[in-house]
Amino acid sequence: MTSVRLIETSPGSFSLLLDAGTNQVDELVEQRGHEPNGYFWEGVARFLVTTEAPSLQDRVSYDPEGSMFCAYGTDRPALEELGTLLTDLATTPTRMDALITAAKAADFDFDD
Template identity: 30%
Template sequence: MARDPDFDPCKLVEHDSGEYSLVFDDFDDYVDIFDEQGWLGNGYAWEGVVQVLLAERSPEVLDQVEFDSEADLFSVRAGDPEPLAEVAAAIRDAVVDLDVLADAITRAEEQGLLD
């Protein structure tokens, strides 16, 4: 896994198939924010947060990526790293400004993106 500042706080993984994955599993610092709103701060919840943030800032990216999260890992795949950099930027905004994260959780819930 390459560590690249463009993809922080996530990790970019290049697969033998030529596809790329972006993974994020550093949930511990943000669990309380999800918990306050009644959600587990797991990979699936982060998926909802990212979908909300991308829909408003880079909706075209949603057509270029495929979410593949698990409970203990947020993961998204694409054929090119460029849309994954947009996903990483959305996560970075949410972890740098916890108000952005809390607002995205609320909107993800309203849109039925959390389960």
């Protein structure tokens, strides 16, 4: 089970939510020197959009907190696509490890 979910906050407006600290990859994230909080997950989302899903650029906005990652907007398909990518990372330690390695090689700062 993943902590990623998409909700309609008002007609035509959506939020993609991920509960930080409740995912299968949290221990790995900590071992790699990061805090698996909402700000870390925003960095993950930004890195994913830059490297794997550039079509999502400028289609979602971010508003993380310490205990939760939030992406929001009116483009439901974009949020669904981002949700699929985040779910894969939140549930697949080898995928998360590869992403952290790639981000480090690119001098990307997760800002966690």
